[in-house]
Amino acid sequence: MxxxxxxxxxxxxxxxxxxxxxxxxxxxxxxxxxxxxxxxxxxxxxxxxxxxxxxxxxxxxxxxxxxxxxxxxxxxxxxxxxxxxxxxxxxxxQPASSPGTAPTPAVxxxxxxxxxxxxxxxxxxxxxxxxxxxxxxxxxxxxxxxxxxxxxxxxxxxxxxxxxxxxxxxxxxxxxxxxxxxxxxxxxxxxxxxxxxxxxxxSSAERLALAAERELRLAERNRLAHELHDSIGHTLTATTIQAAVAGEVLSADPVAARAALRSIEESARAALEDLDYVLGVLREEAAGTAPTRTLADLPELLDRLRHAGAVVEPELSGEWAQVQGTVSRAAYRILQEGLTNALRHGAGGPIEVRVAAASDGLELGVVNRTGAGTSTGRGPGAFPTSGHGLPGLAERVRLLHGEIEAGPDGPQHWRLAVRLPVRLSA
Known part of the structure; x- marks a missing residue:
């Protein structure tokens, strides 16, 4: 009733x-x-x-x-x-929300x-x-x-x-x-x-389109999470080491200390650009153009590592500067994550960086020493990690139909090797 x-x-x-x-x-x-x-x-x-x-x-x-x-x-x-x-x-x-993302499916x-x-x-x-x-x-x-x-x-x-x-x-x-x-x-x-x-x-077609749109948005947020992890994680690791180096040599070598501080400023500015873009997308605001780091920015990345006191031994071959688009951006992030891990967990010594571009693929490699660490505190466990670095790299490589190997290379070295299919521009 x-x-x-x-x-x-x-x-x-x-x-x-x-x-x-x-x-x-x-x-x-x-x-x-x-x-x-x-x-x-x-x-x-x-x-x-x-x-x-x-x-x-x-x-x-x-x-x-x-x-x-x-x-x-x-x-x-x-x-x-x-x-x-x-x-x-x-x-x-609908148009893509950011460069490199797919548009909303049509009904x-x-x-x-x-x-x-x-x-x-x-x-x-x-x-x-x-x-x-x-x-x-x-x-x-x-x-x-x-x-x-x-x-x-x-x-x-x-x-x-x-x-x-x-x-x-x-x-x-x-x-x-x-x-x-x-x-x-x-x-x-x-x-x-x-x-x-x-x-x-x-309707049924619209439900499929809405599901595809949700999937695209989820994939975009996962991509942004990877980008933010790579960028901010690398920046915090590098700036922490650079700040330690600047503190150690501030009295003995003011020039080196100033160089380390400039590198901290540049790294922080780049990370802020990435952070502003990601937050703008997550708020569904009209974010500006996405900061695009490519292999062309690799020399700058290596310079920041040197300012942090790392010894970097690059081996660059082939027309790697001609790699364009998504592969170039992904290659930069892969190397950035590999170098960040080398700084976090390495035991000092040189870090070998290899980039080889051929007509059938792009090969990337990072090799660093492992051990108990050095007096500067740069060794395994010196930095807390989220554990998402290697899984994120593997997912990024899988989406590009590439191959990845990561693990010990002998008793005292860690090796990251990635191969990506690529077509060089004329």
Whole structure:
């Protein structure tokens, strides 16, 4: 009993009816156009004219439902007035949010286009039905109690007459009419709520597009997490070591100390650019152009390592500077992560960096000594790590269809070797 009355006491029930009435009123401007053929064919029987007007009117309403703007408006109104959780319509292919990312998938042309006109016709039909039936019941509910002291009360409308016993019977009948009007409102709202997700909600093609869009966004955030891990992790490692070196040589070699401080400044500035970009994307703001570090920036990266006191022995061969695009950016991040790990876990000594570009692939390598560390504290366990470095590298290489090997290379060395398929530009 209480559950049956509960919908009649909700405000959303009557906001849904208001939504239905608004749909009925919005269809009125199309009615004069539906009357034009009937005015030209006055000799037709009355019943045929009524049917013809209704069919043309329904056709015009359906055509109005084909507009994309109509569906967007209906979805927004259904969310607010019917309290139905509906996603925004998938409008089509959107541009990529950042360089190197895929655009939003497009919905096949014409997929589910009939669903919005059908829902609009149902919306208008329920609106007119609720307005007429509910209006009659409300008029009856307000009129019948006025005949309280008469022997008989009645109501006539459109040729129909209803007679009830006078006195308190008219009050009971009036209250019953108002209650039925509320039930009609609840029925109209329930029908709209039931049909809205099925006809206004995403179709099968749109659900696939939304799932693909969520997958792309997740992949983009994972990529940003990798970028942020590589950039910030390298910067913090390098600046920590550079600060230690600057503190040790500040009195004995001020020139070297100033060079280390300049390197800290440059590393921090580059990391801030990466951080600003990533935070802008995560906030879904209009972030600027993504900072792109490529193999062309490798000499600068090696210089920062030297300022940190590391001995770097680069071996660069082939036309590695001609590597472009995603492979060049990924190669830079791979080397950056490998060198960061060498600084964190290495035991001093030279760090060998190898970049070899050939016509069939790009080979990258980082080799460093392992051991208990040195007096400067740069050894295994000197820096806390998240444990995501090598898995992130493996994922990055896998996405580029490359090969990766990481592990001990003899008793005192650690080796990272990566091979990426690449096509050199002419």
């Amino acid at each position: 209480i559950r049956g009355i509960r919908p009649l006491l909700r405000g959303s029930t009557y906001s849904g009816v208001l939504f239905a009435y608004c749909g009925a009123l919005a269809s009125l401007p199309l009615l004069p156009f539906a009357l034009l053929p009937v005015l030209a064919w006055r000799s037709a029987p009355y019943g045929v004219q009524v049917v013809l007007v209704l069919l043309i009117w329904a056709a015009l309403i359906g055509v109005a439902g084909l507009a994309r703007t109509t569906r967007r408006v209906l979805v927004v109104c259904a969310r607010r007035l019917l309290r139905v959780p509906l996603p925004d319509p998938v409008a089509g292919r 096949p042309s014409g997929a589910g286009r009939w669903r919005t006109p059908l829902w609009l016709l149902l919306h208008v039909a329920l609106g007119w039905t609720g307005a007429l039936v509910g209006g009659v019941l409300i008029i009856a509910g307000l009129t019948l109690p006025g005949n309280r002291f008469r022997a008989e009360a009645g109501l006539s409308l459109f040729g129909w007459s209803v007679r009830v016993a006078g006195g308190w019977g008219s009050w009971v009948a009036g209250l019953g009419c108002l209650l039925l009007a509320a039930v009609v409102c609840a029925g109209v709202t329930t029908a709209l709520r039931w049909s809205a997700p099925r006809l206004l909600g995403p």
